[in-house]
Amino acid sequence: MAGEVNVTIVGNLAADPELRYTQGGVAVTSLRVGSTPRTFNRTTSAWEDGETVWVRCTAWRELAENIANSLHKGSRVVVTGRMKAPSAYQAANGEARASLELEIEDIGASLLRATAVVTNRVREGGSAAVSNGNPWGDAPATQSRNSAAATDAWANPGTGSGADDTPF
Numbered sequence: 001m002a003g004e005v006n007v008t009i010v011g012n013l014a015a016d017p018e019l020r021y022t023q024g025g026v027a028v029t030s031l032r033v034g035s036t037p038r039t040f041n042r043t044t045s046a047w048e049d050g051e052t053v054w055v056r057c058t059a060w061r062e063l064a065e066n067i068a069n070s071l072h073k074g075s076r077v078v079v080t081g082r083m084k085a086p087s088a089y090q091a092a093n094g095e096a097r098a099s100l101e102l103e104i105e106d107i108g109a110s111l112l113r114a115t116a117v118v119t120n121r122v123r124e125g126g127s128a129a130v131s132n133g134n135p136w137g138d139a140p141a142t143q144s145r146n147s148a149a150a151t152d153a154w155a156n157p158g159t160g161s162g163a164d165d166t167p168f
Contacts, residue, residue, distance in 0.1 A: 026060060084103060
């Protein structure tokens with residue numbers, strides 16, 4: 001959509017992701033990411049933290065469920081998404097504030113100071129070939145063909161005929 005701002009934020013989760021479902025059964029996860037800039041002060045030879053920027057993030061459907069099952073409070077994450085228009089509000093002390101909101105397109109654990117084991121999730125309702133390790137989802141070749149076609153290297157270019165000779 002025109003006019004959308006795509007951003008990437010690196011920070012830590014403020015709390016465990018909250019997984020909910022809409023009345024239509026669509027999963028939605030809300031989380032807050034805090035990003036604190038650090039700068040090196042040459043006069044004191046020390047790192048100094050800047051002011052933390054808090055961003056409210058929302059994810060939908062399968063991504064929402066994966067986030068809720070994988071991430072927890074304190075996890076360092078890299079979040080990419082579409083920035084929504086900031087919503088202005090008034091704090092309890094009367095101070096005017098604005099809230100940054102991001103609709104997540106993709107999120108991952110930061111591996112800067114951590115390790116991860118990635119497990120691909122089997123899609124529900126997908127073909128059985130996908131869960132058997134065939135990412136294209138086409139059925140495995142059947143052996144119902146006649147024996148001449150099964151040994152013909154030109155009919156089956158990806159399969160070997162057992163001989164090292166070229167088929168011509």
